[in-house]
Structure formats: C-alpha cells, structure tokens
Amino acid sequence: MARTMITGGKAVLPTGAQQVDILIENEKIAGIGQASSLAQTDNWIDAKGQIVLPGLIDMHVHFLDRFMGTISLHDFFTGTRAAACGGVTTIIDFANQKKGGSLADAIEHKRSEADGHVVIDYGLHAEITDPTPAVMKEVRSIIKAGVPSFKVYTIYEGMMVDDGALLALFEQTSRGGGLVIVHAENNFIADRLRREYLREGKTGAMYHALSKPNIVEAEAIGRIAYLAGHLKAPFYIVHMSTREGRQIMQHCRHKGQAAFAETCTHYLCLTDSVYRRRDGINYIISPPLRKQEDIEALWEGLHEGTISVVSTDDASFSVESKRMGKDSFDKVPNGMAGVELRLPVMFSEGVLKRGLSLERMVELTSTNPARLFGLFPQKGVIQVGSDADLVILDPQKKVKLGMKTTHMVTDFCSLEGLRVTGYPVMTLSRGKVIVENGKFVGRQGEGRFLHRKIDFNAIRNVR
Amino acid sequence: MARTMITGGKAVLPTGAQQVDILIENEKIAGIGQASSLAQTDNWIDAKGQIVLPGLIDMHVHFLDRFMGTISLHDFFTGTRAAACGGVTTIIDFANQKKGGSLADAIEHKRSEADGHVVIDYGLHAEITDPTPAVMKEVRSIIKAGVPSFKVYTIYEGMMVDDGALLALFEQTSRGGGLVIVHAENNFIADRLRREYLREGKTGAMYHALSKPNIVEAEAIGRIAYLAGHLKAPFYIVHMSTREGRQIMQHCRHKGQAAFAETCTHYLCLTDSVYRRRDGINYIISPPLRKQEDIEALWEGLHEGTISVVSTDDASFSVESKRMGKDSFDKVPNGMAGVELRLPVMFSEGVLKRGLSLERMVELTSTNPARLFGLFPQKGVIQVGSDADLVILDPQKKVKLGMKTTHMVTDFCSLEGLRVTGYPVMTLSRGKVIVENGKFVGRQGEGRFLHRKIDFNAIRNVR
C-alpha cells in the first residue's frame, strides 16, 4: 500500500493555516499531524516554505462550447490540463439541453465528450434551454442521478427561460434538493439598448458594455431573488459583476435567504476601459467588464461573505472567431479563457494586496464550491478521509501572466502582462502528482465523473 | 351674473368637514362662509342634513372599449351619465395607440368619440401598446399637449411593453413631467399557468384566478418600482389587488419613492369565491378578485396612505360577450361595470363600517386623483376659485344596489343586492345641477376636455 507524506508545508486546514504534515494513502488523506506522529512512508514530498491548499474547484467552465456558430478552443483534455496547471483539481461544466431534448440526453452526450479525456475529476450542471413540461418533470430524477444543479439564462433569445419557467423550476428544485444557477441579465433592457445602438451605427466594443448597464444585471438578480424567495428555493448567481448585485445579495442574506453569488477572476481585475483598446472585442463577455467601483464592491462582497465563490467562466474563443464581430459588437462570441489564472490572481491580488486571508481564499476557490455543489467533504478541504486533491503554492514565486507562461490553448490572454507573486508548483489529484513545476505529468482520462448531492442545511452556512 | 348658494350642508373642506355655505358664480366656487357673510343671491340649494363633497373623479374608466373582439356597453354619453348619477364629475379615459400609430392620433380619435357626448368634464391618458422609438420621442410633446399620463400593460401579448420599453418610457416621463400608470401583472408566470390549466382541461372561471396568483401582480409591481426608482420616475399602479402589493408600496414610500397605487371598488368588497358561482365568468377581471386577507390589507393601505386612490376600472362588457368564454376562462373579456357605485360603497363600507374618515374618503376619490393627474386645484377640492363640481350626499338614504337602481347600461351588476346607507342626491358640474334625486337633468356634450399638467413636487405629498 503506497503512502505519500507531504512535509514541511503550511497547510490550510479548516481551522486555519498550520505547519503540519499530511499523509496520503489510497487516494485519500489518511493522517494529519507531525510526520513523527504518523505512519511511516518512503515517499516524501518536501513542501518546506510552501503552502498546501485543497485543490481548487472551478464550477464554471465551458469546454467544447458551441456558441454563436463557433466552438471554444479548450476541449476536456486541454481544458482540464490547463486547469490542473493552475492548481485546479475539479471542474464542473455544463450539459446543454437541446431544443426539445431531455436533460438525461444532454448529460450523456457531455459525458461522452469528457470521459476518457479529463485529467482531473469533474461534474456537470444540467443546462435548461427549453423548459418544456417534460423537462420540468425530469428535474427530480436528474438530481437523484447526481446532477443536482441547473443552469438557466434569463437572456439570449432561444436559450433563455422566462419568469414562468423559472418559477416552475424553483418549485422542482426546492422540493427535490436542487440548486438553480442563473446567468442573470434582463434580456429586454439589453435588447432594446443593443438595437438602439446598432440603429445609430454605434457598433464598437464599448457599445457592448453600454448596451448592458449595471441595471441589466441588477434587475435580473432582484427578480430571481424574489421568485426564489417566494418558494424558498436556493439560488446561485453566476459571474456577478456589479455593485448593485452585491447590495441585493446582502439584502437577501439579511432576510435569511439561501442566496449565493460567484464572481470571476476578470471582474476583479479589469474595467470596461479595455473596450476602448484596439483589441477591445477580445474582451467581450457577458456581463461586460465594469467600473473600478464595481471591482471594489466585489472585493468587499468577497470579504463580507455576500459573494461566496470565485470561478473563471472559461470560454476560450479564438481571436479569429472574435473577429466575426469586428464590425458589430453583437456578432462577437462572448467569452474569454481563464481557467488557469485564478489561483495566482487570488493570491497575489487578493491575499497579498487586499488583505484577504489565506483561509478565505481557500473558501472562495475550493471549500465553498464544494459545499454548494455537493462535493464536500470529498473535495474542498484538507481533512482525513477527503480525496487527496492538493495543490502546493510557492508564495515567493514571481510570474508574469500571459501567453508565454500559460498552458491554456488560446491565442489571447486577458491578463497578459499582469505580474503576480505566488504560483502553484505542484498539483495532486487523488494523491497522484499530475503537475510538477509547471509541467503536466498526469495522464489523459484519469479524471472521473462526480455524482453530487447537495445538502440544503449545510449550504445555508456558506458565506 | 347668476349666483347659487348651497346652504345648510356639512361641506368637506381641505381642513375637515364643516357646517358652511358655498357661493357659486361663473361655474366656480366664489365664496365660502356663512351665507350672511357672503354676497346675496336668489338661487338657493338647501343641503340641510346633507354632506357636500367635491365631485368625484374616476381616473380609470373604459368607455367604448374594444377588447377581445367585443366592445363595452358604456359609450361616452351613457358612461358619463351613469358616472354623474354616482356623484362623479370628472372621468379620465384611455386613448389607445394603434399598432405603429402615434399617440397624437390616438388622442384625437378618442376625443372625437368623447367630445359632444360627455356630460361631465373628462381627460385622457395616452395608452402605449407599441413602444416604437418614434412613440418614445413623441412622449414629451404629448405631455405638453395636456396628456401627461401614460398607461402601459406588462401583460397581454400584443399590447404589453417589455422592461426595455418601460425603462425608456420612464426616462421620457421623469424628465418631461409625465406619470406612467401601469397594469402590473407578470405575463410569463400567468401565461405558463394558464397554458398548464388549459392543457389539463381546467377551464372554469376559478382557474382564471388560479392562473394569476398574487405573485403575478406582486412581482410585476416590484419590478416596475425598481426600474422607476432607478430613474427616479414617479409611477402609479392601477387596480392593485394584493396584500403583497401593499407591502411593496410601503417599502417604496419608506424609501421616499414617488410610488402610487389605486385599488378599485370591487377589490374592496368581493372575494374570489364568486368564481365558484354559476355566473362566475361575469366576475372575470384582471387582476382577479382575491382573498379576504387581501381585502383587509387594501383597506389598511387606504388608511395608512400607501394606496392613494379608489377608482372603478369600469369596463362594461355584456353578459352575452362574457359567455364567449363559457367553455374556457381565457376567452372571457375581462372587465365589469362600476362607474356609478363607488361613492355609496366608499361611504357605506368605508366611512360607516370601517372608520374611514369622511376627509380620507374625499382624498381617495377626488382630491388625490386631482393632485396626481394634474387637475388640482381646478378639481378635487372645495375651495374658492375651484370649479363648482360638487356632489351632495344624503348620509341617511338607504339603497339596495343592483340592476333596479343603477343608471349604468349594463345587464349585470357585480354588487347586486348590496345594501348601502348614504347615497348621492345631487350632482353639480361647474355650478350646474346635472343630477337631482337620482335623475339625470344635464345635457349631452356639456362636458369639456381637460388639459392637465402634473406638478412633481406636489404629488410627492399625496398619500
């Protein structure tokens, strides 16, 4: 029985960071203590001067994503490989329902694209784009089958669900143990503004942002919160970008609502000024990048606990595909790659610059997504019995982010040139080293599909 | 110069009811005091033992209304005649925009139907059903032309405006001095439920109510309040029917928002139990009748000032037209006649039974609509210089409401059999007696179109 000991590192345990050794056995964490108090082993990993974290979870990635007539550059192999290099040991992607199709088919299809290719464990959200009565009836069986989270859009004609469908879905999930995750934008406001700008010949990248002012997101979040609250259904807002959003979430939490939000790496670093650049269209995402005061509000939300998760929304469209919209912002496929960049940004910008505690960083990137999406305590924590998904961070290592240093298969890096201090140097997936010193040493297909189950009582305490 | 003196009555002045005489001259109130302190006259109206009120204003009537393929029984002559018999001296109707048409045309058309027919003064709201960019540009000139209120629906495919249009409209009205008045129901929730019931073969009148649960109204009000608040635009919710609505309005008022609501006579008297009756379809209106606890909440709202107006939403569809929907609730033209019934109900049910003060009744039915819709102080108050629109109420007179006593040209009375104490016995329009002892003695066409102008500062104090 092979054992591995990680020694000398500062491990971020649930009660705080601590100088402690970790014994791994059979893919699990088998013991925590000083090495002398643990069973013997010949296989040692020296983490002296390093920080040992639970492997990160990215619950928001789009691999092999088809959108606006193009497809993302990341597939399940290259996407998870880049993720692993960024310290991520679990991703959750989306199984997109086809028009008239079932969720079960969508899941089966997506699994067929992922299984055998992923290098780390993964789960799936069911994405509902055609909320027929049949699909509503299917929801509870899908939850029982290990896919208890349901993504919907309140924007994009043809994909969006209306308030009636949303309410019907909340009814199913609130009773069945599911979590609805929502891309929250008001379709009608954005649509009217978009048409207005195009009518006036205003087609540049900046008009993408102007056609989606903060209220487009804020109104949608408020409405979702109201409908969910009516049925006491938990909900989760993806890629929240605005200060107004944070205020609404504060209000929900104060009332005791099971209301959760994530933001993404780029909303914490970049403002909409990039849309004025020559390559502005490369930054077109939805919701758009915002103002500095939104950035500040989002960091505040992370500190105070009204935003519980940071993910990446990795959607790796090529520069070429982006150029489909060079004459009209509405023709640009929305999305940017980023799955590898989260840990260095959160550590360097969050922990070092903004006083985020190491413990809070771990909650935001690993423990909270594990809790919210039904992976805890298998994932998301350094605890005896948990999967030995671990990442070792060198807190001194300085890296300039960008195309030269990334493992993402993309031709554009949104954070090109950003200098960070602190970088992952080793990633273990279920006890096995898969990245070492920036080099992927794992094997394609060794990741497994995760059957998830959400504990409604436990998620209430997530902040 | 003809003068008329109303003597011996208890007049409801702005500061309270008072035993005082009123001198009328040139269509206006010329003096208030004891007759001995006023100029002499030969023309006396004895109001001993009676109550003298400012003539009622009904800002929500649908005369000559075309809806679901039928037309209302009331035209501008019969409708205003019934109104006058019920103590109403001003009505405001709706100029419905045609698809692609202008608001100016709609107003001109509606005026052509009303002028020469109305027996009392009247105004018009512009009703926007096709919010094209051209119409948005027209809004401010319409305001200047004396039609400063704009009706929109958030429900009914083909008539409704979406959130984008609503926001665009608020932008115009908030800057131009207009007031948006909204039929607030969430189209998508109601629609999904309606289709669900019909799919299940549930077609009776009660399913009309069940397909529009309280949240259908409440969500819409909350959303409208949010959008209006974003632009600091005043708004007015018509025919509010739910306790949730009242709570939202409370919340808006607490934040200092210029948020107003009306309810209607029938929402204060009738519950949805009527839908179980054999003639249940005759009561189909939107929003539907609610529960007793909603009734209680509405009365509370009237007391506390979160609901500022009681109107009738008179839409006099015949029993025959109602029967178009005898096999399917969604085929019933929504609406009930009621323009004549408001004063006796408010006095008997409100003042006598529920402790509403006489002064508050006058505010709700006359002063507040005058203030909110730009008619004050020409209308809505007994004050020197105001139009001598007056109604004399006999507080002892007992009447059983219903087809036998009404002047409405309808074949169904929603309050059939309700016994009231207190009834209007005389109505004066600009100093001229037009109803006496329940008999219309005025002349067709003597009413005038009213050019209105809303004072944004003054409406803030309306409660």
Next chain:
Amino acid sequence: MARTMITGGKAVLPTGAQQVDILIENEKIAGIGQASSLAQTDNWIDAKGQIVLPGLIDMHVHFLDRFMGTISLHDFFTGTRAAACGGVTTIIDFANQKKGGSLADAIEHKRSEADGHVVIDYGLHAEITDPTPAVMKEVRSIIKAGVPSFKVYTIYEGMMVDDGALLALFEQTSRGGGLVIVHAENNFIADRLRREYLREGKTGAMYHALSKPNIVEAEAIGRIAYLAGHLKAPFYIVHMSTREGRQIMQHCRHKGQAAFAETCTHYLCLTDSVYRRRDGINYIISPPLRKQEDIEALWEGLHEGTISVVSTDDASFSVESKRMGKDSFDKVPNGMAGVELRLPVMFSEGVLKRGLSLERMVELTSTNPARLFGLFPQKGVIQVGSDADLVILDPQKKVKLGMKTTHMVTDFCSLEGLRVTGYPVMTLSRGKVIVENGKFVGRQGEGRFLHRKIDFNAIRNVR
C-alpha cells in the same frame, strides 16, 4: 357687527397660496372669496403685494423662566409682544412642577404669571420634574383640563426623569390622549465628558459643545422612540439638532410610529464655530449648535417631513447672567432669545434660499404645531370659522436682524447682522390688529388661555 376685509393679498390657504380676500367677523374668519362675492364692510385692510399667513404658533418658549439661579428677561408681556411683532399669534409655555408638587399647582401658578399680561393667546405644557406616583395618577385629569402635553428632560440632575418614569408616563398619555415632549439628551454620557473636560481644565465655551457630541442627543432619541414604541405612545422631540436624530425619526416614521420632532431657528443657521468667538458663551444652549452637515440634514428633514415643526426655544438670559460661566462652561445658563426671529428667517433662508414652499413654511410654523398640540382648526389655518389670527408678510422688505430692529428685551441677538428679505408688517389676533408696521398697537392682557385637546388620529398625518 364689525367686519374687516383683507383684500388684495396672496393668502396661504390649506390647498395652496391664492389671490383671495378674507372677511373677518366676530374674531373669526367669516368668509373667503373675492370681495365682491362676500358681504359688505367698511373696514378694509389693503394687502396688495403682500402674503397673508395664518398667525404663527411658537410651542416652545420659556418666559419668566428660572434656570441655574437666574431668570429670563422676557416676561409674559414683553415676550408675547416680541412674539407678536414677529408674526406669532399663539405661544405655548411650560408649567414647571415643583419638587413634590402637583401639576395642577404648577399650571395654576404659571397662569397667574401669564393671565392679564399676554398680548396673544397662549397655552401651557405641564413640565414634570418629579415623577412621583401621585403625579402619574394626575396626568389624565390634567389632559382633560386642557393641558394634554407633558414636557420631560432626560438630562439635568434634579429635573430629569429616568427610563422607568418615562415608561410610566407614556402609559398614562397613550391611554389618556396626551403627548410627551422630550428634551432628549443622554445625561450620563454628557456628564462623564463634562467632568472629564473640567478635570483637564478645559472650561471654554467650545467644551460645552464637545461635552455633548451628537451621540448624546441621538442615543436619547433612539431610546425614547423605543420606549414610546413599546406602548404605542406618541412622542415629540424638542429642539432636535443632529443628523443622527433625523435618521432615527425617519426610521420611526417608516415603521408608522407617531414620532414627531421640532428643530429651532438657530439650529438651522448657526454652527458650533461661534463657540470659538470671544462672546462664545452667549451661544451656550442645549443641545449645542452643531456642524454644517447637521444644518443640511435638518433642512432635509423639514423638506421630507421627518421634522414637523420649527420653534424658537426662546430663553432670554442676559449677557450678564451668561457671564456667570465665563470661567467654566457648565455655569452658563443655557438659552437664547429668538421668539421674534422665526418668520423672517424661515421665509428668507427657507423659502427664498432653500426652495421651501410657502405652504411648507406655514405647516412648519403654524399648522403643524396647531395640529400636534390640539389647537386645530381654531388656530393654524386660514379657513372659515377659524380664529382670525393672521399675519401679513411683505415679501420684498429687507431687514438687517439684530438689536436695532428687534422688539425682544434682550441685550444679545444670536442672529445679529443677518440680512433677510421678507418681513411681517401686520399681525392680527382674533381679528384685531395688534402690530402694524413694526409697532405694537395691541393691549397687555388681551390674550387668552387656550384649552387644548389632541386628536390622536389627526396627528398621525402630520409631517
């Protein structure tokens, strides 16, 4: 029967300012209208170009006040004379209970000082300084005897009432129809700070202000509101001076509490910077003058309706008596004269400079105190049947306030040198001219004691 007609003026009626004539007969307003519509008379007052207001009410004056070993300069003749010259036609003073004494005795005593001396009508508040069980039992009979308002202090050893007494008092007034009016300062915080400053030898006038920071007032108001709310007892905070106070009042109003506040002329004009002047001790009052942002907040409160009354707290201590505290701020008798200054300040600073409407100014200085303290509609309004207490304001007249222009018998004017536009030129008390062009022409002792009765329903609408 003598009649007087005031013609040509713009009268501030309950529904707004209007060009209208007013007929006076038998001390009352007998008719309102154009003169031609009113009864004939030979006695005309020409108010062309002037504004006619209901006479002001000052519910907060201290005449013949004994405090800290000295006595105010104003007695009931000189005080009410100065008041009348400032457009005031009613004052309410305080009947101070003696230790162990009854309220009835206090009232009788104060009436003996006032009757025969006052030149305008007056009322009394009962001031409780020794809340024995006997006094608590007396409260309801005092209410019935026409003194329904009770002043208490939460500061000043020997005069203050503690929370237990306050609660006991609220119990009596809430049931009996009384209104508790509170000087709200936290005795213990102010006392500790005062002792600390004195111990450190900090004795100058500024330390008076520093020993009473905003929280001293704010905590007390919050506590009073909580205790009153517990028993649903209306309460009224005198001389509110802080932005925090306004916030608490907003909160109370939002919850529907019958919570009222006044501020005083000087808190709207002066900051604590005066305490750094050589004559700083002359400005020592309690609460102390505050910062500019408090001034702004108070004006906001007046606009929005969380502060309902502006009074003067006239306490005319001589410069000599003030100098008792020249070496120690705690030895200065607290108070400043001001009974004459309110109308010009409110018109010039409020209406002309800060956009207060004329109507709101009348509410704050006349109608609201009349309503709150049980004098309405006898006082506080221009309405048929009301007392002909009227003041005529020349909106063009420019005056430099100060010792040269005042009728107050004081040797120090807190607003010395302030230039105002708009000044009262005539005052009528019950139909009789008592001030004309700045000259008092009335007679000592013609004022009457007012029996008051508070209407709990009506005060709820006061803003």
Next chain:
Amino acid sequence: MARTMITGGKAVLPTGAQQVDILIENEKIAGIGQASSLAQTDNWIDAKGQIVLPGLIDMHVHFLDRFMGTISLHDFFTGTRAAACGGVTTIIDFANQKKGGSLADAIEHKRSEADGHVVIDYGLHAEITDPTPAVMKEVRSIIKAGVPSFKVYTIYEGMMVDDGALLALFEQTSRGGGLVIVHAENNFIADRLRREYLREGKTGAMYHALSKPNIVEAEAIGRIAYLAGHLKAPFYIVHMSTREGRQIMQHCRHKGQAAFAETCTHYLCLTDSVYRRRDGINYIISPPLRKQEDIEALWEGLHEGTISVVSTDDASFSVESKRMGKDSFDKVPNGMAGVELRLPVMFSEGVLKRGLSLERMVELTSTNPARLFGLFPQKGVIQVGSDADLVILDPQKKVKLGMKTTHMVTDFCSLEGLRVTGYPVMTLSRGKVIVENGKFVGRQGEGRFLHRKIDFNAIRNVR
C-alpha cells in the same frame, strides 16, 4: 514519550463528525487519521459507539461568588470538579473590581483563589464595578496581560456602569483588542416596577419576574448595541433571555456589527411558571425565566446564528441563603447552580429533540467561546496541535438529572427530574483522563491559568 490513542469513536472535527482516531502526545492532539496511519502507541482508549467532542468551555461561572451578603457554594475546586464531570475542560470566571480598586488587584486576588485549586484550565474576565478614569486607563494593559474581556452590569446600584462609562470602556476595548461583556438590564425600569410592587405588598417570587418584563432586557441590549456600534466596538450580551433580544441581535448582525450573545441552559428549558411553585424563590435569577415563546425564539437564535454561545451562569447559592428573601423577592440572592448540566441538556434537548446538529452543539458550547474569548485554536477544536481537551459522550446513556446524579455541591437542582439521553462518560484535560464513568480521577490544582488574546478579524465570523 507517552502517547494515547482514542479509537473507534465518532469525532466532531471542524468539518463535521467523522469516524476517526486521535493520537495524543505531550498534552496535545498529535495526529488525526485511522490508527493504522498514525504512529504506534500502547495506550488505547476505546470510544467505540461514542462521540468524541472538544472539551466544553463555560465562559460564565461564578465560583466563590459573594453577592447580596452570601457566598456561592462552589469554590474553584468543587466548581471545576463538577464542571469536569459535565464534560467541561475550561471555565472563565470573573475578577470583580473592588470599589476604587484596580483591575490588576482584582485579577491577582481571584487567581489566588483559583490557582492550586482548579482541576481544569481556566481564565478570568475583568469585572468593572467602579469605572474611574484610572480604571479606564488600566484597560489596555489588562488586555495585554491576557485578560481581554471586561464584564459590566447596567443594573444593580453600586455595581452598574452608566452609559458614559460604557462608552468610555468601548473606546478603550475597541482600540486595544478587548471584548465588553454585558449583563444587560435597564436598571431604572426594573427599579421603578420593583418599588411599585413592594409598595403594593406584592412580594412573591413571581413579582421578581413581573418587575423585569422583557423590555427591561431588550431596551438595554438595544442601547448597548447603539453605543458599541458608534465606536465599532465588539460586544457580547450574557444570559440573553428574550425574543426581543434575539431580534435586536439579528438586526445588529445584518448591519455587520460584531455583536454576540449567549444564552444559558435554564433559559432554554424553564419558564416563569416555576415562580408560582412553593419553592419559587429558588429559581430567582436575573434576567428572570421567561415564556415558552421566548424559549422558542432562543432556540431559533441558536439555529440561525444570532446567539453564538450557551453557558451556565453557575451561581450556586444555597436554599438557605435563598430563603433570606422568603418575604420579599428583592432579598433573594440571584443565581442557580448548573455548571455540570449543559452538555446533557444540549445533546438531549437540542440535538435529539430539536434537530440541532452535533456540529452546531459543539460550536455553541466549545468552539465559539474559544474563538470569542481568545482561546482558539488551543481550545475548542479537535485539530492537530490543539490541547488534548476532550470529552467522550455516550449517546445512548440515559440519566435522570437531579441531586442524586450531580457532582455539584448544591442543595437544589433547577432541572431536578429531567430525563436526558446522552451523557459524558470520560473527560480528558490536556491528554490526561480526569473523569471516568462519572467519577473524578483528576487532581486538585492541575488546571492552569490561560492568557488569552482576542482576534478581532476572526470573531467577526462567529455565529
């Protein structure tokens, strides 16, 4: 080097209860994992079928307490012995300042009573009863000396601090890293009611409760929260007993205030109906026992996180001393013994009957007091490196609480006859077994004084 292994038990780790073995070495927890993954040892404790918890902390006990002329039965030996038998491994008592004395002296004196006698580790709160300027200056040095929590009373003449002193204290603690813990009752309200009852001859035990209605506690908590919030000072309310208190704490938490509250075992089990019993005076404590709806609210507060701690307020006055007040409730020394009863009550009534999670029970009784009072992670958690303070609970063991089963040296048990399921069967203090099967096997004087240090960032997350 002696090692001990606790095997086979379900340990409540920070992430949840888990079947795991615990290795103890040098008084600390040295390893967590399955025994086979840990270092070898000969010393085994079999916890099969049992639950292993971090030792409980009771931050509210009064040993050797002098109050109202009597002294508690528990001294530091008998008190801590009973505590240990109840699963408690740390207590915090109070060092009462003498009039005019210093806090340092009070601490020294209390340590002289405790050191050499305590059988478990202990800490002290400094209790301020005479808040002189000198004492305020002393506060920060006391914090640095390891006593960072300060108890004050807002009631009891001679001991209480007023609002001025409270504010001064908050200023010191907020800057110096201290936590103020408050016995929150409004002295003046209680005092007035007490005198009123006694005057009326109402002297029975029930009048103790009636003289302290809920508002006595609620007003005080609200005021403390306001003053603390003004200076952003954390505060902690001891023995909170009312539903109103919970609401205020909710409000504070919503605003992000560092506001904490504890309740005690008896407030969760007993109502004021006991005061009607013949032995009613034995239950006299302050605040008094309340109503069933308060009990329900307190349990809700424990669930939702607005109440963070359950303690006992052990004050073991003899039945004889209680009888000093047999003729007058105000002569009864307030207090009841209870230090041993908390764990069985919380497990049986909380976990088994009310669905409290095992993890939440541990937070309330151990982890949270450790965090709030600066003992974490040395105490309050099962984690490598923490003190091996552990208690083993037999979840099946049934016990009838009362004089027969308790180790408390008292002659009255407030929970006499209460049948519980689940009872502590072994207690380890720093790795050494001190209670085994209900028998104390430790040694007097082996407990140590704990120097504490509060982390202001960390306590913010305590719920």
